[in-house]
Amino acid sequence: MVIITRRDINGLQRYYIRTSDGKLRRIPKPKPPSKFG
Structure with a gap:
């Protein structure tokens, strides 16, 4: 899945995702991945 950020x-x-x-x-x-838990 491609996440595109625009201002x-x-x-x-x-935040956008490109559909098929x-x-x-x-x-x-999107929430940041919690790697520090």
Whole structure:
């Protein structure tokens, strides 16, 4: 799965995944992997 990050006008980071038909689908911010638990 390819996660694409974009910045919008306000400088906020937006996260998208590229679907199989080439569209971008907006996703909520992915949680960082918890390797320190």
